[in-house]
Amino acid sequence: xxxxxxxxxxSGIAGASAAAALAPRASLAVLERESAHGYHTTGRSAAxxxxxYGPAPFRALSVASRDFLTAPPADFAGHAILTPRGVLNIAxxxxxxxxxxxxxxxxxxxVAHALVDQAACLEMxxxxxxxxxxxxxxxxxxxDIDVEGLHQGYLRQARRAGxxxxxxxxxxxxxxEAGAWRVTLASGETLQAGxxxxxxxxxxDVTAELAGVxxxxxxxxxxxxxxxEAPEGADIGAWPAIIDADEGFDFKxxxxxxxxxxxDETPSVPHDAWPEDLVxxxxxxxxxxxxxxxxxxxxxxxxxxxxFAPDRHPVIGYDRDxxxxxxxxxxxxxxxxxxxxxxxAAAALAxxxxxxxxxxALGLTAEEISPARFRV
Ligand SMILES: Cc1cc2nc3c(=O)[nH]c(=O)nc-3n(C[C@H](O)[C@H](O)[C@H](O)COP(=O)(O)OP(=O)(O)OC[C@H]3O[C@@H](n4cnc5c(N)ncnc54)[C@H](O)[C@@H]3O)c2cc1C
Numbered sequence: 001x002x003x004x005x006x007x008x009x010x011s012g013i014a015g016a017s018a019a020a021a022l023a024p025r026a027s028l029a030v031l032e033r034e035s036a037h038g039y040h041t042t043g044r045s046a047a048x049x050x051x052x053y054g055p056a057p058f059r060a061l062s063v064a065s066r067d068f069l070t071a072p073p074a075d076f077a078g079h080a081i082l083t084p085r086g087v088l089n090i091a092x093x094x095x096x097x098x099x100x101x102x103x104x105x106x107x108x109x110x111v112a113h114a115l116v117d118q119a120a121c122l123e124m125x126x127x128x129x130x131x132x133x134x135x136x137x138x139x140x141x142x143x144d145i146d147v148e149g150l151h152q153g154y155l156r157q158a159r160r161a162g163x164x165x166x167x168x169x170x171x172x173x174x175x176x177e178a179g180a181w182r183v184t185l186a187s188g189e190t191l192q193a194g195x196x197x198x199x200x201x202x203x204x205d206v207t208a209e210l211a212g213v214x215x216x217x218x219x220x221x222x223x224x225x226x227x228x229e230a231p232e233g234a235d236i237g238a239w240p241a242i243i244d245a246d247e248g249f250d251f252k253x254x255x256x257x258x259x260x261x262x263x264d265e266t267p268s269v270p271h272d273a274w275p276e277d278l279v280x281x282x283x284x285x286x287x288x289x290x291x292x293x294x295x296x297x298x299x300x301x302x303x304x305x306x307x308f309a310p311d312r313h314p315v316i317g318y319d320r321d322x323x324x325x326x327x328x329x330x331x332x333x334x335x336x337x338x339x340x341x342x343x344x345a346a347a348a349l350a351x352x353x354x355x356x357x358x359x360x361a362l363g364l365t366a367e368e369i370s371p372a373r374f375r376v
Contacts, residue, residue, distance in 0.1 A: 002164065004029050006350060007183050007193040009171050009207055012042040013147070013336050014328050015199030016154035017343025022350060023161035029191055030155075030163055031183070033170035038151050040272070041201055044304030045336050046225055046261060048241055048252065050087045050142040051111050052102055054334040057313045057369055060362040061338035061345070063109055068340040069143075069150070076153040082143035085252065086240035088116075088124055089137040090290065095245035099137040102245075106139065109362070114138045125239050127231055127291045142241065144252075147336055154343070174211035181211075181324060195324035197350060202270035202305040204315075204329035213322040216374050217310045218329060221265040224275045224283075226301035228258050231293050242291070249287045257299065260287065268305055275301040306333040310374065316342060317349050317370040326350050327371045345369070 004027045008015045011032035019030045034040070049069065051062035069082050091099045099115065106113035114137075121136040122128050159165055173184035174196060183191045200207040205215035230236040230253070241252035244263070251260040262283030284295045309315050309330035319325045328346045331338070344356050345366075355366040367373070 002029060002191045003193075004164070004191065005194045006197055007031060007181065007191055008197040008199055010198075010200035010203070011037045011155065011165065011167075012040060012199065012201050013151055013154070013339045014201065014331055014342065015197070016151055016158065017339040018197055018199060018328055018346040018350075019158035019163050019165070019343075020154040021343040021347035023158040023163040025347070025351060028158075028163050029193070030158065030165040031169040031171055031185065032167050035167050037155060037167070038148065041304040041306065042147065042151055042336065044225070044302050045147055046250070046252070046259060047145045047147045047336070048085070048087070048142065049082055049145050049337040050139060050241070051109065051337065052087070052106055052113070052139055053243070053337075054332065055312050057364055058332070058334040058338050059105065059109055060359060060364040061314065061341040062334065063111065063362055064341035064356070064358045065338055069145070072153060076157065077146070077149040079146070079149065081146050081150050081153070083146075085142055085144045087139040087142035087243055088121060088240045089139070089243045089245055090121060090128065090133045091135050091137075091245040092132055093134050096135060098245040099135060102137050106137075111139065112141045114140075125242055125291070127234065127293050128242070129290055129292060132290045138240075145336055150336065150339070154339070171207065171210065174207075176211070176323065179323075195326060195350060197326045197328055197346065199328040201329070201331075202268075202307045204307060204327070206270060208325075211322065211325055213319055213325050214375075216315060216327070216329070216371060218307050219310075220268045220270055220305035220307045222268045222273050222303050223261065223306050223333065224264050224279050224301065224303045225259060225261045226275065226280055227254060227299040228260060228293070228295050229297070229299065230256065230258055244286075244290065249283050249290075251287065251291075251293070258293065262286070265306070270305065273303040273305050275303040308332045314338070314342065314369050315371050316346050317366060317372070320372045320375050
């Protein structure tokens with residue numbers, strides 16, 4: 001039987017980033033049920049780094065991840081993880097307060113931004129309709145993320161530091177015995193770990209129940225994405241990502257085509273999510289009000305589960321009532337861009353070290369992301 005300090009359940013971006021941060025200081029095994037590391041939500045994202053996107057704790061975690069993502073160690077991926085994109089949050093007259101609030105948040109976080117007028121919006125994305133968009137919030141520092149490169153980079157770092165990383169390794173039972181966890185796999189093999197880190201995404205509450213730990217009330221929300229041709233003759237390469245101020249839709253260039261999302265949030269059970277035609281059709285209608293982008297054909301579509309805690313904030317920390325059970329869940333729609341700092345925070349809390357000073361300086365405390373807030 002393998003004996004390790006930590007077992008991490010789930011090798012998505014959350015488990016991988018925590019493994020990279022922990023492996024140099026502890027022995028660990030990362031156990032993934034599927035045959036590929038990014039099979040679920042991590043492999044289905046829109047690959048955008050926009051620290052203004054999401055609730056305050058995610059904004060802090062994303063800002064704190066920026067330096068690493070901008071300049072990872074030379075042997076991390078061998079190429080850039082972030083490439084320039086920029087985000088333009090667009091608003092109608094009635095949506096103006098939304099982008100003004102976003103501008104105030106950007107100022108608080110020290111994120112470069114500018115409120116821009118209609119002419120500037122149409123210059124950045126000529127397909128936008130002048131009878132719809134009246135202003136925008138421009139975030140020049142937003143980037144495209146090479147998600148696969150980032151994910152594999154974390155796993156490589158962890159492996160080099162000695163982590164045992166396994167695919168086709170579903171955890172089926174968890175039992176606390178004599179101050180340690182006995183972790184049973186579907187194959188029948190067992191491992192012993194001082195602590196388990198629950199990074200199982202949409203299955204976060206299911207994994208807790210395996211361990212006899214009370215669930216947190218996590219909700220997986222399905223989000224769809226699809227690829228369409230760029231408008232004929234349009235030079236879309238330099239378009240920013242466009243986000244509707246009410247999150248009714250968003251789109252961005254993707255390898256010469258457009259990646260569009262209805263920004264849907266359909267409550268789901270944990271499963272292998274798939275897209276629905278009606279959701280895509282309604283999105284095309286909404287997008288058509290704001291932009292002249294003819295949609296002849298959907299070239300590809302997919303869906304993934306963005307999993308949220310009841311307050312939509314991340315959950316990172318040991319369970320008060322279950323010794324050696326650390327939650328690393330609720331990454332919602334921001335788990336890639338915030339991954340480096342989330343992994344560091346998880347590692348510090350797992351090892352009982354001080355909460356990272358850069359996060360404290362950004363106004364984020366361990367208490368705000370602790371599962372204890374759900375244990376009254
Ligand atoms: C359409 C879409 C667009 C998005 N766009 C962005 C974006 O632009 N920027 C951004 O930062 N984020 C984005 N996100 C969100 C981001 O993808 C997620 O926050 C992130 O991938 C969550 O990572 P995770 O590791 O928690 O989950 P997952 O990647 O789902 O990993 C959890 C893993 O746990 C495994 N597992 C579960 N139970 C067990 C078990 N019993 N034993 C072993 N393994 C188990 C699962 O197989 C799974 O692989 C988007 C998401 C979607 C769906």
